[in-house]
Amino acid sequence: MGEPAVPSCAHEVVEISVDLPDAAARARAQRIGRKAMAEVSLLLDSGDRREIVVPARVGRLLQDGAVELPREEDDAFDAVHALEGRVCFAMLTEMLARRDHAESEIRRKLSSYGFRDIEIEGSISRARELRFLNDDRFASYFIEERVRRGWGRRRIEAELSRRGVDAREVPGYPDAFFTEEGDLERARALLARRRVPEQRAYEKLVRFLVSRGFPFGVAADAVRERLSQ
Template sequence: MAGPVRSEDATPRDDAIRLLARREYARAELRDRLAAKGHALEAVEACLDALVEQGLQSDVRFAESFLRSRVARGQGPVRIRAELSRRGVDDATARGAFDEAGGEVDWFELAATTLARRFSGPGQEPRERARRERFLAGRGFDFDQLRHAMNHAWDDA
């Protein structure tokens, strides 16, 4: 009985399928991973083209999945866009993922919920308020979302 395929015997497709079985990957991310395993760039590109054609790899699907996971973590649109770009997703694909999620995600409410979950109140001192603002900015919320959160995070408390 044959055992698992050893890495040095694996084709780019074998390695790509193994990676994609765990989670979605952007094409650029997958290309980098396969190249790091020592596969020839021409073979990697041909493999990626075939995977896209077969529907096994999709930057659109990756961007939508990535966006949902980051929203669940309480991250804002600025940070998510930057991370998608860093992972090789083009602006049009990222914009499409945000448009798709547009009706589902209220970024202002997410900022307020994220802030309320982390801090028990708005803080009385300017230093405490600045700390809360830095927290939200670091999470990737823009100025308007940050202001909204600072004013409404503890409305129900």
């Protein structure tokens, strides 16, 4: 005779209830630079409950029945985590639809919504494979667009660094984006729109251009030219 069957001890999730964050919870989370989370309670057929927190958008989908029940406890948690992964990737693509982002920006924003690292890294990896996300492309466009606005090299480098991108690693940087004559032309254009101070004009105008990211030598040449006129 064979061994007697061992009864399964697995429990099933029979109900999911969700408490979405109210205005006070959203305000508290905003003060620390995060988004408020939804509180989720999974009721087992044994009467026990399992409590978890998920990003609010995931909570709204669970509230609408995104996970079919009843199902075994482990399977239910796997389904919730799979849902979180899909929502995480959807939010990533929405961010990129509004404007291009560096990877570090995407990572920081998704983390602020409460997504787990595994979901964030999985979404970023998938976006890279689909060429939705590319730091070199982002940086090249960012530099070109800021150059058109009249930004100097140092200011652009500082802003890229703040977004998690090292300008020195951008293909062709800096020669593909800057020339000394181009820097001087942008400095001239900025000075042409600015009133010459009555006192300490040279010092103030040089400081103005340096604060916009221009090298001191370029700033000094542009100001001397402007004052000579």
